[in-house]
Amino acid sequence: MTEESPVKPVDTAAAEKPEKPAKAEKPAKAPKVEQLVYALYRVSRCHGCDRKLEKGEIVKLEQGLEEQRAFCSKCAGLEGLEILPSGNAKITRLVKKYSQKCFIVMRWSEVWKTYERQGLYVEPQAIAQARSELAAGSAKVSK
Numbered sequence: 001m002t003e004e005s006p007v008k009p010v011d012t013a014a015a016e017k018p019e020k021p022a023k024a025e026k027p028a029k030a031p032k033v034e035q036l037v038y039a040l041y042r043v044s045r046c047h048g049c050d051r052k053l054e055k056g057e058i059v060k061l062e063q064g065l066e067e068q069r070a071f072c073s074k075c076a077g078l079e080g081l082e083i084l085p086s087g088n089a090k091i092t093r094l095v096k097k098y099s100q101k102c103f104i105v106m107r108w109s110e111v112w113k114t115y116e117r118q119g120l121y122v123e124p125q126a127i128a129q130a131r132s133e134l135a136a137g138s139a140k141v142s143k
């Protein structure tokens with residue numbers, strides 16, 4: 001094990017490149033746009049109804065002229081939805097199928113200083129339906 005170059009060669013051209021490839025044009029008609037919602041990481045205020053928003057609340061963020069505007073679940077039409085934590089691919093797929101509304105929940109990570117995908121924000125009955133379908137399915141397959 002020999003290390004010939006302890007210092008990484010600095011390639012300025014490559015280093016400054018953004019993550020996205022240059023030709024990342026949005027397709028004219030995407031089949032299904034997955035909208036993002038955010039779990040607040042600090043107290044905020046709803047831009048729509050001026051309600052105080054607590055940390056952890058699910059909001060929709062819109063980029064205003066100078067700052068991001070947060071909209072509470074009521075103003076953003078997210079009322080009655082529930083978080084389905086990511087991690088179970090089977091249930092996620094089913095819930096996506098059953099839920100009329102489906103948002104991706106992003107949560108701020110202090111560690112990475114970026115937003116991470118936390119799960120889906122979907123209709124509770126879709127989660128229930130997916131769970132019961134999976135339960136029925138696993139009952140059939142005996143291990």
Ligand SMILES: [Zn+2]
Pocket residue numbers: 046047048049050051071072073074075076
């Ligand atoms: Zn509001």
